[in-house]
Amino acid sequence: MKKYAKLVKVGDNVVTSVADIGENETFIVKTENGEKSYKSNQKVDFGHKIAVEEIKKGEQILKYGQEIGIATADIKVGDWVHIHNVRDNYEVK
Amino acid sequence: MDFYGFPRPDGQVGARNFIGILPAVGCVNAVALQIERLIKGTRAITHHQGCLHPPQDTEQVTRTLINLGKNPNCAGVLVVGLGCEMVKIEEVVEGIRESKKPVDAVVVHELGGMLETINKGAQIAADMVMEASKIRREKSGFDKLVFCTKCGSSDTTSGLSSNLVVGEVCKMLTDMGGTFIQGEVCDIMGGEYALKDLCVNPKEGDKIVGFVKDLYERGLAVGADTRGCQMTAGNVAGGLTTLVEKAMGANSKGQMVPIQSALLYGERPQCAGRHIMATPGHGFENLTGGAAGGSQLILFTTGRGAPNGHPVIPAVKICGNAKTNLTMKSHIDIDVASVINETETVRQAGERLFELAVDVASGRMTKAEILNFDGHMEILIKGPVM
Secondary structure (H helix, E strand, C coil), X not given: CXXXXXXXXXXXXXXXXXCCECCCCEEEEXXXXXXXXXXXXXXXXXXCEEEXXXXXXXXXXXXXXXXXXXXXXXXXXXXXXCCCCEECCXXXX | CCEEEEECCCCCXXXXXXXXXXXXXXXXXXXXXXXXXHCCCEEECCCCCCCCCCHHHHHXXXXXXXXXXXXXXXXXXXXXXXXXXXXXXXXXXXXXXXXXXXXEEEEHHHHCCHHHHXXXXXXXXXXXXXXXXXXXXXXXXXXXXXXXXXXXXCCHHHHHHHHHHHHHHHHHHHHCCCXXXXXXXXXXXXXXXXXXXXXXXXXXXXXXXXXXXHHHHHHHHCCCCHHHHHCCHHHHHCXXXXXXXXXXXXXXXXXXXXEEXXXXXXCCCCCCEEEEECCCCCHHHHHHHHXXXXXXXXXXXXXXXXXXXXXXXXXXXXXXXXXXXXXXXXXXXXXXXXXXXXXXXXXXXXXXXXXXXXXXXXXXXXXXXXXXXXXXXXXXXXXXXX
């Protein structure tokens, strides 16, 4: 069975997995231009995020077309993206 | 698909047609509950507020009681007072009277005790029910519809399916001239600037930013960082990494629909369209805020399965978690897991939800109503409780 991850908004650099994806497993992201397949570098559970672009340390994580956090390490395409490599930079102003 | 509702003298249209038995203060809840048991067609709207508040809270509770009474689902209202509460019974009665619906009051201290008050109150309520039962549903415009929304017992599916589907309904409803009220300041936290950008009037956007700042500062006053408190272990285990990510998922209940105004807790919107109300995430107070805002029903998204409803407005439970749709079947009104499986588009699921909401507004019962899982509510206060 094909496994999918969801791109919430075009331009986002992460997708959200809608299946439990294993290490080195192929998953598919649907875009306006059809399906694109990627390979996961780690195990990624349902609901967790995976990078679909290279994100350097200090760069923004984009989901919903919005900056949701800052990378605390270099992130490769296919990497699991969560609290181990993302910092919350939100402040109440 | 048409909306059939109960016409009210002030032009609003009700989805339900009961007589509200409304305590001015929590001390007389027992009286209101007895009247509800005695008289068919009544609904006790009990809460625990109305006394020993700072003036700001007395004002907020009074406003909320009046606007609950004005909710179109109430055909008439009997206010029950104790006689010594901070909320002024007469002010509540006069406020509700502006809607031109039948309203009366009974006061325990004046009538000499509980049994006497139940006796008089039940007689008044019985007469009101008789009159209300003569009102028939009429075909009404979608512009008369007011929906509010909330997410409870959320998980990662909420932002990926049910909240987006509600956002679709927000688009459809506001396009047809209806009104949509969104709240949950704690869930807005992190996404307040995204909402501000959607405000028609920047001043209203500043108010939304102010709601978040107020919550943050009140947290700091008791030594809590409300940014950190927001992210539960369950959120993180489910894949949510940051507060902004969580907020963006919550905000999607209104998608990109322009925001007309920022409302105080329990305040009624002055125009159609999408509004943001300063409600908390906590369900008991949240649903009351939407009901006081004049909503006929609430679109309540859930991931893990929140079962509770509200005494004044039916709650439509929307779930995008396929597992929960099986395990909590008896509590979920509509399954939108199809959006995650991609067997249905968000738009198609939105159309399905809109149709169900119109059905519920026209009399179809929700699971929470059928199960009597809708008897409790609360009114928000800021405190301190004195």
